[in-house]
Amino acid sequence: GENVEQHPSTLSVQEGDSAVIKCTYSDSASNYFPWYKQELGKGPQLIIDIRSNVGEKKDQRIAVTLNKTAKHFSLHITETQPEDSAVYFCAASDGGGADGLTFGKGTHLIIQP
Amino acid sequence: KAGVTQTPRYLIKTRGQQVTLSCSPISGHRSVSWYQQTPGQGLQFLFEYFSETQRNKGNFPGRFSGRQFSNSRSEMNVSTLELGDSALYLCASSLVGTAYGYTFGSGTRLTVV
Secondary structure, eight states: OOOEEEEOSEEEEETTSOEEEEEEEOOTTOOEEEEEEEOTTSOOEEEEEEETTOSEEEETTEEEEEETTTTEEEEEEOSOOGGGOEEEEEEEBOSBSTTOOEEOOOEEEEEEO | OOOOEEEOSEEEEOTTOOEEEEEEOOTTOOEEEEEEEETTTEEEEEEEEETTEEEEEOSOOTTEEEEEOTTSOEEEEEOSOOGGGOEEEEEEEESSSBSTTOEEOOOEEEEEO
């Protein structure tokens, strides 16, 4: 089955700086790679996703890049703000819902004022 | 538009008891997936229901079961509770039963004592 590794487990950055979180996956059949943000007491919220026919996708301060050959994808957050503090999860799937998403273990992002 | 609703939010049960958790998906969504979230194992796929049929199940013992009703609402049941079942149980709904664009509920926090 699929295995997703996520690094780092904790990331502390100064407000206004950029943050990068990296994930690798094992199953070459995976073609859908979402990123979720989870705040305390809430469920994960989808913030951006990418499919394997695209190399990069941006949405305002957030971007995701995908390298299919190396089987890794990354989340980039620019101009970080205090409200970006949360736990971020990457995930991978073959796109079908029956097998669900395989998640990384999460990155606790801390924005220092 | 109402989101995914999970009830109850918190539960405390004793070892050996059973528990039923409920999930109401976004109106019109036909797929409901369940995940277990623990600090040690992270987010793990339990099972997925689409149009009242369980399509797949993750690597969990038979004590974990679920069902989906004709209105797409879903329940999951855990029998003979063990201390290790303490976790946040999340459900996610999607429109047509793929992993694209899951919307998660806030979860049910189950504590087994």
